[in-house]
Amino acid sequence: METYRWAVLGCGSIANELAQAMQSHGRAISGVANRTHANAVSFAKTYGIPKVYENTADLFADKEIDIIYLSTPHNTHSQYLNEALRHGKHVLCEKSITLNSEELAQAKALAEQNHLILAEAMTLYHMPLYKKLQTLVQSGSLGSLRVVQMNFGSYREYDMGSRFYNPALAGGALLDIGVYALSFIRWFLSETPDQVSSQVKYAPSGVDEQAGILLMNPAGELATATLSLHAKQPKRGTVSFDKGYIEIYDYPRAQQATITYTEDGRQETIACGDTADALWYEICDMEQAVSGMGNEMHLDYTADVMDVMTKIRKSWGFSYPEEHTTR
Numbered sequence: 001m002e003t004y005r006w007a008v009l010g011c012g013s014i015a016n017e018l019a020q021a022m023q024s025h026g027r028a029i030s031g032v033a034n035r036t037h038a039n040a041v042s043f044a045k046t047y048g049i050p051k052v053y054e055n056t057a058d059l060f061a062d063k064e065i066d067i068i069y070l071s072t073p074h075n076t077h078s079q080y081l082n083e084a085l086r087h088g089k090h091v092l093c094e095k096s097i098t099l100n101s102e103e104l105a106q107a108k109a110l111a112e113q114n115h116l117i118l119a120e121a122m123t124l125y126h127m128p129l130y131k132k133l134q135t136l137v138q139s140g141s142l143g144s145l146r147v148v149q150m151n152f153g154s155y156r157e158y159d160m161g162s163r164f165y166n167p168a169l170a171g172g173a174l175l176d177i178g179v180y181a182l183s184f185i186r187w188f189l190s191e192t193p194d195q196v197s198s199q200v201k202y203a204p205s206g207v208d209e210q211a212g213i214l215l216m217n218p219a220g221e222l223a224t225a226t227l228s229l230h231a232k233q234p235k236r237g238t239v240s241f242d243k244g245y246i247e248i249y250d251y252p253r254a255q256q257a258t259i260t261y262t263e264d265g266r267q268e269t270i271a272c273g274d275t276a277d278a279l280w281y282e283i284c285d286m287e288q289a290v291s292g293m294g295n296e297m298h299l300d301y302t303a304d305v306m307d308v309m310t311k312i313r314k315s316w317g318f319s320y321p322e323e324h325t326t327r
């Protein structure tokens, strides 16, 4: 397979993780652009990146870049995605890929028109464990899926200017951590939910601090998600079937799951892949998709999750500043 040339836009904490994943597999990033140029310079120095762009326009115009990894705050994604796609770049964009379904549909249309891969960097879609569990579930050996239960809680200090709480940076539990829970749910459900209800408690800044979500699809598969930005919860997913249940801890990058068979209480541990390689699996799947050798980026699931999040926020009457302006 061809080796693709990557550039990163944004060089904060998750971009460092991606750069380290590349580095530990003997790969280099070709260029970096960032709002604060000095941070891009220092990022380039750390990872031996040859090009530091003066601005994003120079990055988009660079014919020697194939794939852009976008790791800026949520509210900036749509604008950068559209620019990158118009310039013929494939894009791997950090979660949440856009603010809402409308923005995602626009980016998807651009990607399709230009024959480009557009994907959300949702690690769990690329973990070998999830691929193995999905095959097992589809084999029917556990019976029919009945219920998925998800938790995700982070304790974030009440810093209303941080990207977690700041509405101007599209903060809030749903887009920051709910997207993981809903992606997990979507991975296992046989079809997307058509019934969506929820409860929300807002942070002092006005973004969603806590939420409880209840979903059901036409097959009657039920799912719940409990989110909090101000209370640690175990990142636990439970997927229950007629004949047993799967439990997964630290699910976004999990390498192990336990299956309990309810008839006799027998437990089986399934171990597959390595948490430390989470971003590397994502990079490999992205390059495979770009090469045209299969597409495991699951933009279809991303779109279903975005649709659910959009419906939830509409039902709350909660929107971000960007959603009030016409672009």
Ligand SMILES: NC(=O)c1ccc[n+]([C@@H]2O[C@H](COP(=O)([O-])OP(=O)(O)OC[C@H]3O[C@@H](n4cnc5c(N)ncnc54)[C@H](OP(=O)(O)O)[C@@H]3O)[C@@H](O)[C@H]2O)c1
Pocket (backbone or CB within 6 Å): 010, 011, 012, 013, 014, 015, 034, 035, 036, 039, 071, 072, 073, 074, 076, 094, 095, 096, 121, 122, 123, 163, 176
């Ligand atoms: N997949 C995962 O496991 C994971 C984990 C964490 C975060 N994320 C996602 O990754 C993205 C970034 O998160 P992070 O934790 O890396 O954030 P971070 O450490 O705060 O870094 C944010 C980056 O975006 C830039 N930036 C900030 N505001 C901007 C603006 N208005 N316009 C353009 N650039 C701006 C910053 O530039 P400066 O240098 O100028 O500040 C910095 O390079 C978010 O979408 C987040 O949800 C994903």
